[in-house]
Amino acid sequence: xxxxxxxxxxxxxxxxxxxxxxxxxxxxxxxxxxxxxxxxxxxxxxxxxxxxxxxxxxxxxxxxxxxxxxxxxxxxxxxxxxxxxxxxxxxxxxxxxxxxxxxxxxxxxxxxxxxxxxxxxxxxxxxxxxxxxxxxxxxxxxxxxxxxxxxxxxxxxxxxxxxxxxxxxxxxxxxxxxxxxxxxxxxxxxxxxxxxxxxxxxxxxxxxxxxxxxxxxxxxxxxxxxxxxxxxxxxxxxxxxxxxxxxxxxxxxxxxxxxxxxxxxxxxxxxxxxxxxxxxxxxxxxxxxxx
Amino acid sequence: xxxxxxxxxxxxxxxxxxxxxxxxxxxxxxxxxxxxxxxxxxxxxxxxxxxxxxxxxxxxxxxxxxxxxxxxxxxxxxxxxxxxxxxxxxxxxxxxxxxxxxxxxxxxxxxxxxxxxxxxxxxxxxxxxxxxxxxxxxxxxxxxxxxxxxxxxxxxxxxxxxxxxxxxxxxxxxxxxxxxxxxxxxxxxxxxxxxxxxxxxxxxxxxxxxxxxxxxxxxxxxxxxxxxxxxxxxxxxxxxxxxxxxxxxxxxxxxxxxxxxxxxxxxxxxxxxxxxxxxxxxxxxxxxxxxxxxxxxxxxxxxxxxxxxxxxxxxxxxxxxxxxxxxxxxxxxxxxxxxxxxxxxxxxxxxxxxxx
Numbered sequence: 120x121x122x123x124x125x126x127x128x129x130x131x132x133x134x135x136x137x138x139x140x141x142x143x144x145x146x147x148x149x150x151x152x153x154x155x156x157x158x159x160x161x162x163x164x165x166x167x168x169x170x171x172x173x174x175x176x177x178x179x180x181x182x183x184x185x186x187x188x189x190x191x192x193x194x195x196x197x198x199x200x201x202x203x204x205x206x207x208x209x210x211x212x213x214x215x216x217x218x219x220x221x222x223x224x225x226x227x228x229x230x231x232x233x234x235x236x237x238x239x240x241x242x243x244x245x246x247x248x249x250x251x252x253x254x255x256x257x258x259x260x261x262x263x264x265x266x267x268x269x270x271x272x273x274x275x276x277x278x279x280x281x282x283x284x285x286x287x288x289x290x291x292x293x294x295x296x297x298x299x300x301x302x303x304x305x306x307x308x309x310x311x312x313x314x315x316x317x318x319x320x321x322x323x324x325x326x327x328x329x330x331x332x333x334x335x336x337x338x339x340x341x342x343x344x345x346x347x348x349x350x351x352x353x354x355x356x357x358x359x360x361x362x363x364x365x366x367x368x369x370x371x372x373x374x375x376x377x378x379x380x381x382x383x384x385x386x387x388x389x390x391x392x393x394x395x396x397x398x399x400x401x402x403x404x405x406x407x408x409x410x
Numbered sequence: 411x412x413x414x415x416x417x418x419x420x421x422x423x424x425x426x427x428x429x430x431x432x433x434x435x436x437x438x439x440x441x442x443x444x445x446x447x448x449x450x451x452x453x454x455x456x457x458x459x460x461x462x463x464x465x466x467x468x469x470x471x472x473x474x475x476x477x478x479x480x481x482x483x484x485x486x487x488x489x490x491x492x493x494x495x496x497x498x499x500x501x502x503x504x505x506x507x508x509x510x511x512x513x514x515x516x517x518x519x520x521x522x523x524x525x526x527x528x529x530x531x532x533x534x535x536x537x538x539x540x541x542x543x544x545x546x547x548x549x550x551x552x553x554x555x556x557x558x559x560x561x562x563x564x565x566x567x568x569x570x571x572x573x574x575x576x577x578x579x580x581x582x583x584x585x586x587x588x589x590x591x592x593x594x595x596x597x598x599x600x601x602x603x604x605x606x607x608x609x610x611x612x613x614x615x616x617x618x619x620x621x622x623x624x625x626x627x628x629x630x631x632x633x634x635x636x637x638x639x640x641x642x643x644x645x646x647x648x649x650x651x652x653x654x655x656x657x658x659x660x661x662x663x664x665x666x667x668x669x670x671x672x673x674x675x676x677x678x679x680x681x682x683x684x685x686x687x688x689x690x691x692x693x694x695x696x697x698x699x700x701x702x703x704x705x706x707x708x709x710x711x712x713x714x715x716x717x718x719x720x721x722x723x724x725x726x727x728x729x730x731x732x733x734x735x736x737x738x739x740x741x742x743x744x745x746x747x748x749x750x751x752x753x754x755x756x757x758x759x760x761x762x763x764x765x766x
Contacts, residue, residue: 148531153531154531154532154534154535156535202707202711205711206710206711214475214477214530214531214534215710215714217477217530217531217534218477218662218666218706218710219706219707219710219711221659221662221703221706222702222703222704222705222706222707222710223703223707224703225659225699225700225702225703225706226699226700226703226704226707227703228699228700228703229696229697229698229699229700229701229703230700232696232699233696233700340538340542340655341542343535343538344535344538344539344542347535347536347539348539351532380550382546382549382550383546383547383550385542385546386542386543386546386547388539389539389540389542389543390543392536392539393521393524393525393536393539393540
């Protein structure tokens with residue numbers, strides 16, 4: 120019973136991180152109809168930026184959020200203005216932008232190898248091994264903080280997208296860019312900001328991951344895949360869908376430890392993906408992602 | 411009396427046949443006449459395998475327009491199945507290759523049938539998942555793959571590297587012929603229809619499911635044979651190399667750099683890939699990923715048809731106008747290897763004509 124409870128707790132904590140990680144990918148796809156293959160690269164870059172700030176300047180990972188997130192945002196702006204803008208969007212341009220962003224990912228990996236070598240790095244703070252005891256379950260402090268930050272991010276995004284004028288403009292562009300031009304929305308600007316916002320979220324996810332796990336320049340592939348699984352599971356419609364998708368994936372992964380050898384847990388997500396595609400191609404909660 | 415044109419099936423023109431047989435013959439005798447050194451000889455054999463692999467990837471990635479980042483799965487399955495057959499039974503290695511290829515093709519169908527209903531970017535990411543899941547399972551399935559320590563192939567009863575050149579040549583010729591057939595025949599038209607608009611294709615009776623499954627099966631089979639060839643060539647394989655993500659993306663790189671959706675392109679790309687790998691990467695291994703990443707970015711931005719598109723552009727500039735379906739050697743010289751000569755410079759721009 121104790122084991123069960125602690126698995127539930129760790130699944131929920133993991134889900135917070137996963138949701139923050141997946142939302143950037145989902146947002147960019149939802150508005151620009153582009154799968155950002157550089158997502159994993161930005162996650163990796165976010166982790167390394169946090170690591171550099173921590174080891175060189177002694178900045179605590181969580182206090183580095185105001186530095187890492189704007190940097191990732193600017194990187195997203197540069198990526199969009201410099202490359203993505205020139206490609207057709209939508210189903211037709213999908214393959215081209217996919218390959219282009221894949222190229223970006225390769226270049227980012229290469230830069231990271233040159234700068235930081237291929238060794239695994241990790242961030243160890245004074246509180247890395249601290250834990251809280253709750254109902255007989257010991258909760259690692261870091262995981263709890265990451266979970267809370269993940270939830271806060273989702274809440275902020277939800278408010279941004281549903282309550283502000285700008286968020287409404289983003290959702291309008293997602294539905295019909297042509298009509299948006301007619302009512303005076305600067306579509307190109309919305310695209311830039313959305314892409315940058317998605318990239319910033321990936322940077323934040325990288326920061327959060329760096330406090331929990333070791334990473335190297337090839338990190339990010341697994342995160343990209345998991346983000347994708349979550350987007351397919353939960354649909355693009357809402358923050359709630361993404362959160363539920365993240366919860367499903369985290370639960371399946373955590374509980375698979377009981378029956379599967381540990382090296383196979385990362386394969387579980389992909390098997391789940393294929394199963395969902397076969398039996399519920401519209402996603403678990405009905406919103407169709409597939410066209 | 412019927413002319414040669416009338417005797418040949420509709421999809422085959424006399425010029426294509428002549429160019430194909432000419433290229434095949436030239437490459438067949440080349441080592442005997444030119445006396446190439448052992449290094450170049452072996453490298454060319456390996457290049458033939460990569461050309462065939464890139465062409466096979468292109469059947470799904472270029473003809474159907476479904477980018478796969480998971481072809482290492484079939485490459486590895488083909489390699490390990492054939493290695494296990496050769497180790498266990500001592501049958502002729504060609505049997506091992508073909509069985510390995512077929513098993514790989516069936517494996518491709520197994521995951522491809524459900525995932526091919528996804529299109530474009532979604533299929534692409536699903537294939538990353540397939541590739542990684544296969545790699546994880548295979549790495550830990552020690553009785554089959556030998557785990558991290560890999561499998562060594564039997565020395566005796568195997569095939570020596572010298573003669574692999576010709577087996578590679580036959581294999582490549584088969585891949586070129588299939589590529590040409592798939593492009594020119596009725597199937598090719600069906601594939602074009604699917605690539606342009608799946609739903610419209612369905613309305614005129616082109617079953618996307620059937621065609622896509624067929625293409626993935628063929629592609630998986632050929633890539634599996636390529637893996638088996640690779641195993642025979644190196645006499646040692648290990649899962650990290652065979653199933654790795656690098657392996658998967660190498661097929662993407664070759665095809666995209668050469669020109670996706672064409673016949674000349676993947677062949678050209680594979681040759682370039684091997685040259686880069688042997689000469690440039692060997693000296694600057696730390697720039698491996700960045701170089702390919704940069705190439706992809708440049709190609710997607712400026713010339714979506716890759717090097718073959720560039721060649722066609724240069725040819726146009728030089729006053730050359732392709733007339734209809736036959737377009738002589740011109741673009742594909744012997745320097746680019748056999749398939750270039752047979753590909754007729756048919757660089758149909760399928761990547762760029764999609765609607766926005």
